[in-house]
Amino acid sequence: MIQKFRYKFIAMSTTALLVVIMTIVGSICGLTYYHARQEVNNVLTILVDNEGQLPTSGQTKHYPQPQYTREGLQQYRYFSVTFDRADQLTSVEDDHITSIGPQTAKRLAQRAVKRGLKNGQMRYQGVAYAYRIRKQKKATTVVFLDESLLMARTTELMHTGTLLGVIVLLLYALLLTLYSRRAIRPIIQAEHRQKQFITNASHELKTPLTVISANTEMQELLGGENEWTKSTRQQVDRLTKLINNLVSLARMQEQPDITMAPVDISKLATSVSQSFSSVAKSGDKQFVTKIAPNLVVTGDENLLRELFNILLDNANKYCDPQGTIRMTVQPAKHTKNAVITVANTYKEGENEDYHRFFERFYRADESHTKNGKSGFGIGLSMAQYLIKLMKGKISAKYADHSLAFVITLKLSEK
Incomplete structure (x- = not known):
């Protein structure tokens, strides 16, 4: 990731100089x-x-x-x-x-x-x-x-100016390449400290969570399960999942292990939806799917499965009581892409900024007071990063009291 940022920095700086030289x-x-x-x-x-x-x-x-x-x-x-x-x-x-x-x-x-x-x-x-x-x-x-x-x-001046411009541009690009690592060193160090902090904090948090979980189980054995112990276990599970997601995202950004290959997205979506249907029913929600057969995309099967799980879990979490969760997998009408949509009814989300849903731990002010939900956390940020690794696109939109996340992946050549 740091190397990509470095190359992008070199490219943008060189392009800016090229524009200046061409203008002059x-x-x-x-x-x-x-x-x-x-x-x-x-x-x-x-x-x-x-x-x-x-x-x-x-x-x-x-x-x-x-x-x-x-x-x-x-x-x-x-x-x-x-x-x-x-x-x-x-x-x-x-x-x-x-x-x-x-x-x-x-x-x-x-x-x-x-x-x-x-x-x-x-x-x-x-x-x-x-x-x-x-x-x-x-x-x-x-x-x-x-x-x-x-x-x-005019011709001679144009040739001379072009030659001098090319020489200056090459020298600038060479010097920028040689010294760019030094220029972005503070960013590299900050990124390294951030990942190190996440890793160390995760290990430190797991110990007290394990103790809390063990104490809760002991309390339930002695006095039986009640709403307080049940709430404690839910919060422990939530924190454990959040810690695992943070560590996974940090590792993916550091050295993503991805294998791009043809994946039958139709079969994968059907498999994930079948395992999720019971979760939706247990929450008294309707789960509707519409999956076109034999759609093959280029991607990583494990990452795609994780992506489906993140979006469906998010849809279940923010779906209105007795609402509807929809998942569709269809070919695009005018391009050679597969379009995956995961939507849920969310009546209170009309005034929220959907472009910020992919920010880590984003939550609107109203959600703090109205429904007590825990915000969009890190899951959508992980989903966006997974899609970026597979050269796809993801966006959020709101229509007809429903929040939808739309994913676009290129179909594999058959």
Whole structure:
């Protein structure tokens, strides 16, 4: 259990760092890409405003940034094509690019015009070009800008950021793995002290319980059984069962001995229900079962039997006088699961928090005063842990004055 907690701690911490790294790198790359696209659009606007050529003035009128001066624009690779009103080629400006000739420029411009879009992107021989079309009364100008160098900054930054992020993440995970045991050492020590306390306290409590039980038996031999001796024996049995449950739960959490195998849950439920029916009848309660045949799940037979006993014992304990206990084992309607439901009538449970029933020794305040019942103890906590070991699910729900515990286990492949 401690190892699982350690691995979960490492996984959650590494995931948190991964999210932070992805957010930072993604934000930087996104901003860089945005600025690169803005630069492409600004340069295209300048070229289109000047009919596909560099501006003649020392600095552009609408874009006073230093990089958009005439000298600054020399770094960009671009070409432009102009058509007249009859779509006849009138001029090609390709002095600022060497990989594109006049005929190629004409074909690319015609392709861009056919698309019918004022802006767009086009690839030629593996190079990405951004283009913009400006239509006037007498002519149409198509300007192309080689954006590969501009976009290369974003790509390079993305690769560098990803590489550094992976390196940082691996180093962090390595250091966290090396020092995680030291970080959770207080939790390990507290868990060990808790289990040791439960074991020692259990042994210490068994001795006085044995003495109380022996004295009660002697008293009954001498004076006969009465309501006081009967109550004492019931409380001794209850404490003995509670101590055994505490020890069993501590041992299961420390080193669970579980054998996962196909189990005929239908036969097992039938066997347990037959032995329980007499207990229900002795308490003047009705016991109703509905068990579908031949349902096989993957689990541990001993743990499943213990699970049934816990839930049925809990149902019998909290069932209303002359109430009804129901146990159903049915296949799920839409999934390949078996659904086990153990329910009992419990009229006073409408306002209780059913999600807390699996907490150890949980009991609502009303139950202290109204019916004097002993709370939900540790049994449901054990049931939840047993289900978790077998990769199943358990939940509590309340409807129609009945409290039901629903278990879901995956059906075994036949």
